[in-house]
Amino acid sequence: MDAFCKNFVKVAKMSFSTKISFHIVISIFAFLCVSSLFAAEKINCIDPDGVTYDPRCIYVAVDDNRGINLFVVEEGKDLIRKNALPNKDFYVFHPTVESSNALYPKDSLQVSLSKCNNPDSLLTKNNHAVNSGPDSLVTLCVVAAYPTYNSPVGTALLANGSDANIVRVYNFYAPELEYIDEDGEPITKETVLSGDVGSEIEIGIRAVVPIGPDSGKTDTTISKDFFIHVPSSSVLSFYNDKGESLNINDSTVLLKTEKGIGSFIVKANKSVDGADFTVQGYPRDTTDGYNSFLVSEVFPGTLSFINPRMPTLDSAAIFDSDGDGIGDSIAAWFSGNTEAVSMASGKTEYSWPDGESFVSFGGDYLYNEANGILQLVDVETTYPKDSGQGILRVGVEAKAGEAKATLEADIQDRIGAAIRTASLIKGSEEVDDTLVVRFNKDIDPEFEEGDAFYINGDLVFVKAIEKEGELWRFAVEKGSIAKGDSISISIPGGIIALDGNKTGFNRKVIVTDAGRTYISNENNGFYDRNDDGQMDSMSVGFESPITREQLDSMDFRFYWLDSTGKVIEIKPDPKDLSLSSDGLVVGYTIDPKDYGIMKNLTSIDSSYSVKGEEYGYAARISKITVDGKDHTEIDYFDMNDRMAPIIKSTFLNPESKRSVFPDQLVIEFSEAIDYEKIKSVDGFISFGIDGEWDNTDLANAHWSEDHKTLTLFISQGTTLFDRANPGDSLRLAKVKDGILDLAGNTVSETSPVVMIKGDPRVVMESASLVSLERAVLLADKAPFTERFFPPGTSVKEEMGKSLGVMLDVAFSTILGDSAKEELDLHSAGLYWELYVYTNLGAYVASAKGEIKCDDDSFGGNCFENQNRLYLRWNMRSEEGRKVGVGIYVAKFQIKVYGAKESYETYRIFNWGIKSGKDGLSLE
Numbered sequence: 001m002d003a004f005c006k007n008f009v010k011v012a013k014m015s016f017s018t019k020i021s022f023h024i025v026i027s028i029f030a031f032l033c034v035s036s037l038f039a040a041e042k043i044n045c046i047d048p049d050g051v052t053y054d055p056r057c058i059y060v061a062v063d064d065n066r067g068i069n070l071f072v073v074e075e076g077k078d079l080i081r082k083n084a085l086p087n088k089d090f091y092v093f094h095p096t097v098e099s100s101n102a103l104y105p106k107d108s109l110q111v112s113l114s115k116c117n118n119p120d121s122l123l124t125k126n127n128h129a130v131n132s133g134p135d136s137l138v139t140l141c142v143v144a145a146y147p148t149y150n151s152p153v154g155t156a157l158l159a160n161g162s163d164a165n166i167v168r169v170y171n172f173y174a175p176e177l178e179y180i181d182e183d184g185e186p187i188t189k190e191t192v193l194s195g196d197v198g199s200e201i202e203i204g205i206r207a208v209v210p211i212g213p214d215s216g217k218t219d220t221t222i223s224k225d226f227f228i229h230v231p232s233s234s235v236l237s238f239y240n241d242k243g244e245s246l247n248i249n250d251s252t253v254l255l256k257t258e259k260g261i262g263s264f265i266v267k268a269n270k271s272v273d274g275a276d277f278t279v280q281g282y283p284r285d286t287t288d289g290y291n292s293f294l295v296s297e298v299f300p301g302t303l304s305f306i307n308p309r310m311p312t313l314d315s316a317a318i319f320d321s322d323g324d325g326i327g328d329s330i331a332a333w334f335s336g337n338t339e340a341v342s343m344a345s346g347k348t349e350y351s352w353p354d355g356e357s358f359v360s361f362g363g364d365y366l367y368n369e370a371n372g373i374l375q376l377v378d379v380e381t382t383y384p385k386d387s388g389q390g391i392l393r394v395g396v397e398a399k400a401g402e403a404k405a406t407l408e409a410d411i412q413d414r415i416g417a418a419i420r421t422a423s424l425i426k427g428s429e430e431v432d433d434t435l436v437v438r439f440n441k442d443i444d445p446e447f448e449e450g451d452a453f454y455i456n457g458d459l460v461f462v463k464a465i466e467k468e469g470e471l472w473r474f475a476v477e478k479g480s481i482a483k484g485d486s487i488s489i490s491i492p493g494g495i496i497a498l499d500g501n502k503t504g505f506n507r508k509v510i511v512t513d514a515g516r517t518y519i520s521n522e523n524n525g526f527y528d529r530n531d532d533g534q535m536d537s538m539s540v541g542f543e544s545p546i547t548r549e550q551l552d553s554m555d556f557r558f559y560w561l562d563s564t565g566k567v568i569e570i571k572p573d574p575k576d577l578s579l580s581s582d583g584l585v586v587g588y589t590i591d592p593k594d595y596g597i598m599k600n601l602t603s604i605d606s607s608y609s610v611k612g613e614e615y616g617y618a619a620r621i622s623k624i625t626v627d628g629k630d631h632t633e634i635d636y637f638d639m640n641d642r643m644a645p646i647i648k649s650t651f652l653n654p655e656s657k658r659s660v661f662p663d664q665l666v667i668e669f670s671e672a673i674d675y676e677k678i679k680s681v682d683g684f685i686s687f688g689i690d691g692e693w694d695n696t697d698l699a700n701a702h703w704s705e706d707h708k709t710l711t712l713f714i715s716q717g718t719t720l721f722d723r724a725n726p727g728d729s730l731r732l733a734k735v736k737d738g739i740l741d742l743a744g745n746t747v748s749e750t751s752p753v754v755m756i757k758g759d760p761r762v763v764m765e766s767a768s769l770v771s772l773e774r775a776v777l778l779a780d781k782a783p784f785t786e787r788f789f790p791p792g793t794s795v796k797e798e799m800g801k802s803l804g805v806m807l808d809v810a811f812s813t814i815l816g817d818s819a820k821e822e823l824d825l826h827s828a829g830l831y832w833e834l835y836v837y838t839n840l841g842a843y844v845a846s847a848k849g850e851i852k853c854d855d856d857s858f859g860g861n862c863f864e865n866q867n868r869l870y871l872r873w874n875m876r877s878e879e880g881r882k883v884g885v886g887i888y889v890a891k892f893q894i895k896v897y898g899a900k901e902s903y904e905t906y907r908i909f910n911w912g913i914k915s916g917k918d919g920l921s922l923e
Helices: 002-007 548-552 816-820
Strands: 010-016 022-024 057-061 065-073 089-093 109-113 128-131 138-144 148-156 165-173 176-180 192-196 201-208 225-229 236-239 252-256 261-268 278-285 291-298 302-306 312-319 329-335 341-343 365-368 373-376 391-398 404-413 419-425 433-439 449-455 458-468 471-476 486-489 509-513 519-527 537-542 555-561 567-570 585-589 617-626 629-638 647-653 663-669 685-689 692-696 701-703 709-714 729-732 762-767 769-771 784-789 803-809 829-838 843-852 868-873 886-897 902-914
Touching: 057 065, 065 089, 065 165, 089 138, 109 148, 138 148, 138 165, 176 291, 192 201, 252 261, 261 302, 312 391, 329 391, 329 404, 341 365, 419 486, 419 617, 519 629, 537 617, 555 585, 647 729, 762 902, 784 843, 803 886, 803 902, 829 868
Parallel strands: 057 165, 192 302, 312 404, 419 509, 769 902
Antiparallel strands: 010 022, 010 065, 065 138, 089 128, 089 148, 109 138, 148 165, 176 201, 201 261, 225 252, 225 278, 236 261, 278 291, 312 329, 329 373, 341 391, 365 373, 391 404, 419 433, 433 471, 449 458, 449 486, 458 471, 486 509, 519 537, 537 585, 555 567, 555 617, 617 629, 647 663, 663 709, 685 692, 685 729, 701 709, 762 803, 784 868, 803 868, 829 843, 829 886, 886 902
């Protein structure tokens, strides 16, 4: 490589044809030293920018080959053959690429030294190292087995090819084929080439260049063998212009081309219309042992060979003569020389109704020569799987001469609507019966209602409720049809086949019973057996008793809401269903946790669903006999709400700071309450305070517009210490004409107990008048101190000795939902602030503090040891000096907080300090 940089040699590129004749390439590329390398060019030979193709692009048919010569000269020398340097090293640039234009996901380009057929000389690696040798030339051969485009070959100074110079860009293509009629016009799918049986039709073919500047032109480089493939049963035969057969075997024809041009002659020994064949070339072996072809072109035109001495079979149709809906006779219509032929014995066959295998007809037939009408009677067919289809083939023989032909035509369906089976499903209670009819074919869905059927000879009015092709369901008046009745279609009743065939004579069919069991709505319900506000059981009732065997064949589904408000399907195992002793009620119990059943949901109301979906219904999947066969049927039915309301939430606002005012209690129920049916006011709400239960009435009850929320004003005239507080218990009491929902479900005796939530009741008492002679003053001169007293301690013990606020805090109400979890005592507590001013507003002193629930003052747990807190002012100013006689204003603020809830309140107190030993309270 150093020799290149030292001698500044140049590389000249030359190309050669398959005869290895040399031509100097106009483009000359100089190699550069390592310090000035450049990347390989990107050359697009298929869709070049603009209209100019790069002169380095080579377009070659697959299996052809092209070559290239490389030589080097010293810097400054003319780039001519006599200046080529012998024995010089350089690299051949030949990258492996993924060609999106290739038929196979690989680059099939092969580059080799000198000989294309020598696999040992293949340059299998990118940038293969070569030497110019004593002849000063490197001769390469380039060939491809599959189409590949934009495949570069060039030279490089570096082994990694980063400085590559592109010499040629190879594009190996598979040619396209074009067919030409005898007038030189291209044959398209609209072209029809016709002739008499035995005549010749000449067809030309040419190979066309598909890409590059010569695209669309005849590829004169191609002189190859192509193959015509025809079905083995084809009546076509192929010849060259000398009359020699081109057939290799029954299905393969050899077709030679010279310089891209070929032709062949096709004949037929029988009448044919639309025969197909395919021309293929460039075979390639595949891994499964079968040949594939790079070129495969289906002949686009239509070939038609007609026998002028034979009639033409124009059309055929099948009919139903006995009204059972199955075709049993075929008629065919001929034109042309109909009187010149007779039917060939054993040569008539048909493929009705599914167009698959042919059935030979050996029965009676009638042929009217003058009119060209053939009628086949007693044809044996079946109901079609789908729309009926088939072909009629008729063998005919000339009365004079030996001419024979097999004529064929598609069979047209002329069968009208008929009933195959009819089943009756009785409706429950006042619901109409259902008639299930399977017809012989799809019925026109335009029919809605009318006198469509005869039942025992009498017209019956029906209404179509389900249309599924040939299987329909009709609503009929209860009792108008019974098991064992005969049924047929009324011809003017409006039922016709979807294919337009009108209903004609159709035979009677006997109505069968589907054997369905009927559900009774009264015993269908969802239940909350333990009154905890979660649906946990359900029942389904039947009009008549069922057996355990019948129950085991049923599949029930129940639909309710989960905790996210989504509709869930509850599918019980049949063996887990219970059946009442009288066989009329089926029950099923669940654990709400298994399904994540929504809490506090005791009614059926789509507003509880996140998407407004319906729930609170059920379905039964059961087997019934319809159309003489067992079918699976799905019945959706309503369920009843059998769940009593419960208390969903409570909120107590202890508004009163005096015993004369009531507190406000808000109770939210799990569903709307029918409060207009409440006949009395006594004993509906029961409070549990310190282990004692006491009822209250609804004398001051106010209901929300949606009937779900009750607001009560309670405890008026009761001392604050005797009232219900947040954290106490509450339950609904079951009394006569008590609380019930809109479905009539009354509150149960086992109605669950709930904890009252609400704002904390902070009971404050103030020691508000003291004499200086009796005041207790601390020696440390602290303005404020915190003291704790046992529950029930009165502020009277401090009256006359100090000024301050005695607090009784209901901490339990700030727990929220955490009451059911492990308590985090350190996250609950209270924060207080106390400010003292003179009666003229001058600032005296202030203090603030925070006490956690796990403080030692509460014995480590404020919920279990609810000690009273006394915040005392020691009658000193901010600077610690004693204050004088006078009136003072105390502003007190407190915040009670927990992990999820908090509550704040404040009060203003008037405090007095006098000089004597006695005095009156200013509160």
